[in-house]
Amino acid sequence: MIHRDLILPVPVLLIDDQVEASQNLSHILQNFGYPKEVLLCSPSLANAVLMVQQHLPNLVFINLQSWSKAQIDFIQNLKLFRKDTLIVAVLPSSMPKQLLQAIHLGISAYVFSDQSATGMQNQIRTILRGGSPLDSNLANEILACEQSIVAHGHSLALSKTEHEILALSGQGLPSQQVAANLNASEQLVHGYVKSIYRKIMNADDAMCCFS
Structure with a gap:
């Protein structure tokens, strides 16, 4: 095929x-x-x-x-x-x-x-x-990590839409349903997920969660 x-x-x-x-x-x-x-x-x-x-x-x-x-x-x-x-x-x-x-x-x-x-x-x-x-366990892990980072005076600089995607994915919703909830295409959602991952990759090594 x-x-x-x-x-x-x-x-x-x-x-x-x-x-x-x-x-x-x-x-x-x-x-x-x-x-x-x-x-x-x-x-x-x-x-x-x-x-x-x-x-x-x-x-x-x-x-x-x-x-x-x-x-x-x-x-x-x-x-x-x-x-x-x-x-x-x-x-x-x-x-x-x-x-x-x-x-x-x-x-x-x-x-x-x-x-x-x-x-x-x-x-x-x-x-x-x-x-x-982006599965629910990882989405919730990222959200928990960001809360800890913010508590230490730092930030992952996630956008409002990226937060929404993490929250919806953390509830166990598949990407198709996340896209529907946001009135966006599934391709756009995947683009935001890749952006989230890039921000995590580029985060300072000294931040908690990454060691």
Whole structure:
């Protein structure tokens, strides 16, 4: 099937020490139109560093379930070496604090590993359409983080619309319903979500919530 509404950056690097997980993700990407030969897999960060230098991937999926210092260092170094590379975190939905920290480090989107194949496919479709997912746990984590930041005399400089999107998403509303509530397009909502993530990424390291 041809998905004309999707953007397919290549090559793609999948970093996961679980071969089956990489295969499942690769299968989803192939269903969206990716040729198998542009999907590169690495079972380790050390090997991934070499593959980044050799193949210069434009899209990287990295499993962050173990949330190690080595993974943090990899993301930071990748953003320095390839600042325009799209980094997607793959992790369980039970890790909103780590996900928020990963966004601050420079990831652009995420896929939950503990959901159905259909759920993963839907999140990846959003990403390949140029958007970024925003689930209720992460939305509430961002709101709580901002309250703490404001209490310490700082701000994420979120707009009124961005606050509304976080509040609606925090109630568990899907992006389509958030868009309907705001009388806006779903594409515009995804644009605001990406703006929220950029503000988190550019926030001062000294702010709470990001360490």
